[in-house]
Amino acid sequence: MSGVVAAGHPLSAEAGAQVLREGGNAVDAAVCAVLASFTVESPLTGFGAGGFMMVHRPGASSDEATSLIDFFVSAPGRDGIERREELAPVPVHFDAETVQTFYVGPASCGVPGTAAGLEEVLGRFGTMPLAELVKPGVRLAREGAPVNAEQAYILDILAPIHARLEGTRKLYAPAGRTLREGETFRFVELAEALERYGAEGAEPFCRGEIAAALSEHVIDGGGTLGPGDFAAYEPVEREPIRASFRGTEVLTNPPPSSGGTLITYCLDLLERYGERSGPEQLVAAMEAANAARGDLLGSTTHISVLDGDGMCANVTCSNGSGSGVLVPGTGVILNNMLGEEDLNPGGFHAIPPGHRVTSMMAPTVVLRDGEIELGLGSAGSNRIRSAILQTIVRAVEQGMGAGEAVRAPRLHFEDGVVQAEPGIDEEALARIEARGTPVLRRPQINLFFGGTQAVARERGSGRLSGGGDPRRGGSVAVA
Secondary structure (H helix, E strand, O other), rough: OOOOEEEEHHHHHHHHHHHHHHHHHHHHHHHHHHHHHHOOOOOOEEEEEEEEEEEEOOOOOOOOOEEEEOOOOOOOOOOOOOOOOOOOOEEEOOOOOEEEEEEHHHHHHHOOOOHHHHHHHHHHHHOHHHHHOOHHHHHHHHHEEEEHHHHHHHHHHHHHHHHOHHHHHHHOOOOOOOOOOOOOOOOHHHHHHHHHHHHHHHHHHOOHHHHHHHHHHHHHOOOOOOOHHHHHHOEEOOOOEEEEOOOEEEEEOOOOHHHHHHHHHHHHHHHHHHOOOHHHHHHHHHHHHHOOOOOOOOEEEEEEEEEEOOOEEEEEOOOOOOOEEOOOOOOEEOOOOHHHHHOOOOOOOOOOOOEEEOOOOOOOOEEEOOOEEEEEEEOOOOHHHHHHHHHHHHHHHOOOHHHHHHOOOEEEOOOOOOEEEEOOOHHHHHHHHHHOOOOOOOOOHHHOOOOEEEEEEEEOOEEEEEEEEEEHOOOEEOO
């Protein structure tokens, strides 16, 4: 086996695996898979999104082996443009009991970073030309791909956002109703954008024609995303934060992202609680992390790649819930990060121009004696941290393989309530309830609990494996 890819969609994973078969490294495969995901997971990611990639390179010195590139969304406002419209609230129904209001429209759009970030990472760590890596995404966008069950569900619950404006309404409901499972989704303008990206790189998306079109459209709609915001945007390399856990070293996303900090905080607590991290210990650690820190879908997608040489690339991208703003002629659906309540703790429109929006996203690697053992990340807004935490516990402490660790039942503590999937130890849940903490038992696994994708390298044998999260339609492809 020359490598393994875990992604949020089978076609994204296969695009990355094909790159590995052709001799590309983990970063090449991750970039290709991300670009393919722009089509098959288009409500979750795209050229209007932002993200992070963590790259681990075997053989490099310990202080240079693992790099974190931040290309997340930043706040606009450098051009001094006055906001003329307010955020538009849209209720999204996840099920009969769970409703969340998202804030969308042009006033919700921050400066996207995926075009600049993927180009930066590929130039530093990749080996293949961008023009080759866009090809699977171009084909999927132009020829179309069938909508799978998980994407059909996401399109259905996000339909109130997509229906607000003409662009996304026609894209996702071309026959007057939202696309259903098995129907073909095409995004021809995205195919053209990907081709241009392959030929010209990020320049048109940052300082050229596409950036100008995005800015003009948002400003016309009452938002504040100006050309100066695009021109000033740059990816940033950050030093990963670290935690020791059960004989391993865990490296994850540092501030201004908050997810990685909360994960390392919980891991440190679990080390102190004893040798076993059961439901009660996990809830105690989550409760302490919530207190120290002091939302549902989280339209985010994660891809993890591990190649045969031990190079690992973990990349998480997000469009928020999406703003509903599809800019004509560009293939770009812009993010709504300025309208995500959990990412704007100081209130809407309070982040200074040029500053990164905070995030829960936390691409992560686990090393043992300096060698990669696990690479992972997750979608899921506030559940990102609990999903990654529990996957690490299952893989490192409990000895599960990547697939088993990802599929294992999860719980999440927030707002004074423990939510639990089927399979969590019932006696432990009863003890938690007896101490006065309510427990909401979910009838089945659900995307509420995140969408973790993970790749692993077995100690001793070096065997590679992967885990794709069934909660998000995750898939694994091998090369």
